Amino acid sequence: MALDIKTILFINFIVNIISAGAMAIIWYQYRNRFAGLFFWFANYISHTAGIGLILLRGAIPDFITNVLSNTFLLIGALFLLIGLERFLGRKHSQIHNIILMAIFVSILTYFFIIQPNLTIREIIIAAMIVVLFSQICWLIFRRAPSNLRPIAWNTGLINGGYIIVSLVRIILLVVYPYETSDFFKTGIADALAVTAYLTLHICTVIAMILMLNQRLVGDEKLQEEKFIKVFLSSPTGNLLVRQSDACILDANDGFVKFTGHQREEAIGRTILDLHFWARVEERNAMIAELSKKGEVREIEMQYLKKTGELKTGLFSANLITINNEKCILSTVYDITERKQAEEEIRQMNALLEQRVKERTA
Numbered sequence: 139m140a141l142d143i144k145t146i147l148f149i150n151f152i153v154n155i156i157s158a159g160a161m162a163i164i165w166y167q168y169r170n171r172f173a174g175l176f177f178w179f180a181n182y183i184s185h186t187a188g189i190g191l192i193l194l195r196g197a198i199p200d201f202i203t204n205v206l207s208n209t210f211l212l213i214g215a216l217f218l219l220i221g222l223e224r225f226l227g228r229k230h231s232q233i234h235n236i237i238l239m240a241i242f243v244s245i246l247t248y249f250f251i252i253q254p255n256l257t258i259r260e261i262i263i264a265a266m267i268v269v270l271f272s273q274i275c276w277l278i279f280r281r282a283p284s285n286l287r288p289i290a291w292n293t294g295l296i297n298g299g300y301i302i303v304s305l306v307r308i309i310l311l312v313v314y315p316y317e318t319s320d321f322f323k324t325g326i327a328d329a330l331a332v333t334a335y336l337t338l339h340i341c342t343v344i345a346m347i348l349m350l351n352q353r354l355v356g357d358e359k360l361q362e363e364k365f366i367k368v369f370l371s372s373p374t375g376n377l378l379v380r381q382s383d384a385c386i387l388d389a390n391d392g393f394v395k396f397t398g399h400q401r402e403e404a405i406g407r408t409i410l411d412l413h414f415w416a417r418v419e420e421r422n423a424m425i426a427e428l429s430k431k432g433e434v435r436e437i438e439m440q441y442l443k444k445t446g447e448l449k450t451g452l453f454s455a456n457l458i459t460i461n462n463e464k465c466i467l468s469t470v471y472d473i474t475e476r477k478q479a480e481e482e483i484r485q486m487n488a489l490l491e492q493r494v495k496e497r498t499a
Contacts, residue, residue, distance in 0.1 A: 158182035177221030184214030263303040289352035294346040375470040398444035416440035
């Protein structure tokens with residue numbers, strides 16, 4: 139059975155290396171978007187180190203392969219707890235777990251150096267797993283925000299599996315203590331336990347990646363809902379146009395009021411079909427600048443209402459990507475009345491100047 143446990147641990151070691159690599163990529167890509175991802179990565183680095191040290195038993199000092207290796211494994215679980223807390227927005231002091239970890243290392247050292255006992259060491263390790271993963275389950279099922287709890291549910295269930303496996307191990311170790319001091323020769327029960335931990339580990343990686351993806355989808359949906367709300371409720375004329383063919387994808391009530399074209403009438407047609415631009419050359423110059431800079435700001439342009447009435451507006455636009463398509467999000471602020479008032483003031487000033495000149499002539 140020694141070979142079987144070593145083989146399972148070696149597979150676990152390889153899986154942890156792959157998992158650490160995957161988490162490194164995830165952390166690098168989303169480190170500025172989500173908190174806690176570094177601790178996800180640190181969890182698998184710590185696990186890889188711990189299993190690697192266990193595999194080196196007989197080649198390096200026993201204290202390192204027995205006490206330090208298991209300390210790395212449990213520190214990894216603590217990192218996972220911290221990472222999930224931050225990811226779910228429930229950051230919490232870990233002083234109690236740090237104290238608990240110090241007590242754990244002290245007891246483990248005592249039963250390794252002063253009173254060697256493999257059974258008690260394994261019971262202590264399993265008990266610590268129960269304590270740490272119980273906190274993870276409590277975090278997910280009770281402390282997590284209600285809007286994030288559903289996406290973390292699978293992760294919580296799988297982490298609950300660590301608690302079940304560890305409790306079963308504790309019961310078996312109490313009822314059937316080890317008859318050997320060599321972990322690699324402890325029997326089929328430990329081989330099954332290591333296999334169960336490996337299976338749970340793989341499932342946890344998958345669940346965490348799915349949880350991250352669901353968080354991304356949820357955030358994108360929330361941003362989309364906010365965008366739609368702002369887009370439709372804005373008092374300015376808002377228009378969403380596909381860049382490739384100038385097809386109108388959406389318009390708000392401000393656009394309807396400004397142009398006289400109903401929303402249902404505009405969607406699906408091109409902006410040129412509506413004869414919206416009073417001067418096509420102005421529109422072409424704007425499109426050229428938009429394509430070059432990615433945005434234009436408050437360009438004064440003239441437009442035609444559906445009735446043929448001439449309007450003046452301040453035009454702003456940005457190039458954005460929606461469903462992998464380049465689109466133009468534009469805003470037109472109606473300044474027709476302001477321009478008319480300015481023109482009336484200009485004419486009045488001109489008239490006053492003319493009368494002053496006539497009187498002084």
